[in-house]
Amino acid sequence: MTNQEIDKLAEIIWDYHHLNQSLQKVDCLLVLCSHDTRVAEYAAELFLQNYAPYIIFSGGLGRLTEEIFNKPEAEIFSEIAIKKGVPRDKIIIENKSTNTGENIIFTKNLLTRQNLDFSSFIVIQKPYMERRAYATFKKLWPEKELIISSPPIPFKKYPTELITKENLINIMVGDLQRIKEYPDKGFQIFQEIPKNVWEAYEELVKYGFNKQLIK
Numbered sequence: 001m002t003n004q005e006i007d008k009l010a011e012i013i014w015d016y017h018h019l020n021q022s023l024q025k026v027d028c029l030l031v032l033c034s035h036d037t038r039v040a041e042y043a044a045e046l047f048l049q050n051y052a053p054y055i056i057f058s059g060g061l062g063r064l065t066e067e068i069f070n071k072p073e074a075e076i077f078s079e080i081a082i083k084k085g086v087p088r089d090k091i092i093i094e095n096k097s098t099n100t101g102e103n104i105i106f107t108k109n110l111l112t113r114q115n116l117d118f119s120s121f122i123v124i125q126k127p128y129m130e131r132r133a134y135a136t137f138k139k140l141w142p143e144k145e146l147i148i149s150s151p152p153i154p155f156k157k158y159p160t161e162l163i164t165k166e167n168l169i170n171i172m173v174g175d176l177q178r179i180k181e182y183p184d185k186g187f188q189i190f191q192e193i194p195k196n197v198w199e200a201y202e203e204l205v206k207y208g209f210n211k212q213l214i215k
Contacts, residue, residue, distance in 0.1 A: 013172050019131060029122050031057045048086065056091075104141055178214065
């Protein structure tokens with residue numbers, strides 16, 4: 001399989017992972033933190049454009065970030081936001097979660113402890129994890145209104161030194177498998193996967209992009 005063929009299949013999955021939802025003002029921005037600090041920069045821009053009066057950064061140290069960060073992801077992200085002009089007193093930090101489900105559950109519990117009640121959120125995530133974040137949020141916090149968003153970075157410009165194109169495709173393939181299997185485990189709501197998307201998944205797995213699959 002040529003690099004061009006791999007890219008074509010990967011972009012089918014990349015596009016499926018995007019929800020392309022329109023932004024509108026909400027009660028709070030909820031940022032699901034990770035290794036990708038471009039998400040923090042994008043979230044700060046949305047805050048400064050007055051999309052919400054508060055911003056939550058949710059994330060402890062995960063499998064990727066425990067090797068590159070010396071403090072929880074949420075604290076790294078909040079520092080970036082403050083440098084971009086977000087007031088410290090408008091930031092809420094949840095710094096214990098290690099996966100998307102915990103992001104939602106721990107944030108929910110934190111807001112309860114702080115007697116805060118937000119009805120609507122823009123959930124901000126990496127581009128290739130929009131759909132999974134949506135499915136998880138709708139399962140675990142269905143009574144809330146949400147919009148999913150991510151930095152507007154195209155597939156070909158997304159890879160970095162930390163996340164190579166090979167790593168990115170492996171992660172996207174793994175996330176698609178989870179979108180298919182996690183509803184039966186009670187982790188996410190069901191979402192239809194188009195035939196061409198699943199065929200792209202099968203081709204990439206066959207070619208060796210299986211490093212992030214669950215067994």
